[in-house]
Amino acid sequence: MTASLPARLTRDLTQPEPIPAEGRARALELMETGRLFRYGELGADQLDASLFEDEFAAFMGRKYCVAVNSCGCSLFLALKAVGIAAGDPVLVNGFTLAPVPGAIAHAGARPVIVEIGSDYLIDLDDLAAKARSSGARVLMLSHMRGHVANLERIAALCDELGLTLIEDCAHALCASWNGRAAGTFGAIGCFSTQTYKHLNSGEGGLMVMDDDDMAARTILHSGSYMLYRQHTRRPPDAVFERWKGVSPNYSMRMSALAAAVLRPQLAVLPERVRRWNANYTRITDGLRQLQLVHVPRRAAEEAFSATSVQFSLPGLSADAIGRFIASCATCGLAVKWFGDEEPVGFTSAPRHWTYIDDAAPLDRTHRVLAGLCDIRTPVSLTDSDCDAIVAIVRHALEGLQQESLNQGGST
Numbered sequence: 001m002t003a004s005l006p007a008r009l010t011r012d013l014t015q016p017e018p019i020p021a022e023g024r025a026r027a028l029e030l031m032e033t034g035r036l037f038r039y040g041e042l043g044a045d046q047l048d049a050s051l052f053e054d055e056f057a058a059f060m061g062r063k064y065c066v067a068v069n070s071c072g073c074s075l076f077l078a079l080k081a082v083g084i085a086a087g088d089p090v091l092v093n094g095f096t097l098a099p100v101p102g103a104i105a106h107a108g109a110r111p112v113i114v115e116i117g118s119d120y121l122i123d124l125d126d127l128a129a130k131a132r133s134s135g136a137r138v139l140m141l142s143h144m145r146g147h148v149a150n151l152e153r154i155a156a157l158c159d160e161l162g163l164t165l166i167e168d169c170a171h172a173l174c175a176s177w178n179g180r181a182a183g184t185f186g187a188i189g190c191f192s193t194q195t196y197k198h199l200n201s202g203e204g205g206l207m208v209m210d211d212d213d214m215a216a217r218t219i220l221h222s223g224s225y226m227l228y229r230q231h232t233r234r235p236p237d238a239v240f241e242r243w244k245g246v247s248p249n250y251s252m253r254m255s256a257l258a259a260a261v262l263r264p265q266l267a268v269l270p271e272r273v274r275r276w277n278a279n280y281t282r283i284t285d286g287l288r289q290l291q292l293v294h295v296p297r298r299a300a301e302e303a304f305s306a307t308s309v310q311f312s313l314p315g316l317s318a319d320a321i322g323r324f325i326a327s328c329a330t331c332g333l334a335v336k337w338f339g340d341e342e343p344v345g346f347t348s349a350p351r352h353w354t355y356i357d358d359a360a361p362l363d364r365t366h367r368v369l370a371g372l373c374d375i376r377t378p379v380s381l382t383d384s385d386c387d388a389i390v391a392i393v394r395h396a397l398e399g400l401q402q403e404s405l406n407q408g409g410s411t
């Protein structure tokens with residue numbers, strides 16, 4: 001007997017939210033004047049990018065914000081700001097997105113990948129061991145899919161090991177550990193405004209920091225020319241004097257247009273986070289009822305802002321997971337999988353990044369990623385969409401169990 005087919009998911013999980021009307025109006029105004037470049041002959045109080053940097057720094061409670069063209073570039077610029085040079089080792093956790101090791105390679109540095117645990121979080125013993133064996137001075141910690149590890153312990157461990165912490169918060173805006181925001185523990189916090197993150201300008205990146213030298217270097221590196229006084233939040237001129245000539249212009253600015261559509265999105269963020277998290281809780285509560293599914297418990301200290309749901313199918317073969325994903329797809333549910341043979345869409349894993357010359361075997365990471373599935377959960381999901389997602393997953397897993405009964409074998 002096979003369970004009856006669940007209702008097809010009609011919601012398009014790739015559909016983003018519209019840009020708030022105020023942002024659309026300002027974008028139109030900018031297009032009418034043609035002033036799309038972030039700098040100009042106008043005062044800083046009329047420059048959208050400078051205004052947004054000021055607002056985002058205040059939102060995060062940090063001294064400086066520099067707006068750039070992507071989070072991947074912001075990670076590259078962060079490495080430059082902390083003085084990483086060609087050939088330097090940089091530690092990074094194994095559950096992350098391709099632009100993160102890509103940013104390390106972009107800086108000419110060498111990614112050293114640290115194991116993760118079954119909770120998807122960085123393994124602190126392996127971090128300490130690899131920090132010592134590699135001699136790395138920097139940890140680029142990726143809060144992948146918004147999963148935030150114990151940042152208090154990590155910050156203390158970084159102090160002990162002489163590591164500068166850079167946080168990849170591409171998916172962790174509004175997340176926190178023990179009441180303190182992700183992106184404020186490290187020397188620099190990096191955020192993405194790519195369409196499928198918490199703020200959407202198509203492409204874009206934001207960097208927050210407190211250190212004067214790092215801020216001046218980042219502003220110059222990002223491509224300010226000698227227009228850096230058009231940043232409302234900037235270190236004193238004397239700091240720029242130190243870095244002017246020696247900091248290459250990498251031309252990674254955010255455009256005025258991107259900043260204009262981002263500015264009104266900050267105000268709607270808290271309500272969106274509430275809805276994202278309500279959907280996350282409803283879906284994971286449902287998934288936890290299912291045999292074969294493991295959803296890691298999140299620490300009480302972690303406040304998250306989940307734009308997607310992750311779960312593991314630890315007992316299933318690659319073949320069975322492939323069939324599970326195909327079955328979900330026939331019901332309109334796109335499930336992404338970190339264990340696939342070949343990278344698909346946005347999803348890839350350390351074993352796919354063959355440019356990394358890293359001898360470490362990463363057995364634990366590969367084992368965890370082999371069963372790790374991922375579903376995007378846009379803010380527009382209703383309760384019944386969430387229930388439909390759970391029903392489709394249940395049906396696909398029941399199908400696998402039925403098959404294995406028929407074959408008298410195991411899944």
Ligand SMILES: *Cc1c(COP(=O)(O)O)cnc(C)c1O
Pocket residue numbers: 070071072073096097099100142143144145168170171191192193194203204205
């Ligand atoms: C999206 C993402 C990035 C890259 O952001 P872009 O703005 O697309 O360059 C980096 N890290 C993580 C964890 C991401 O999800």
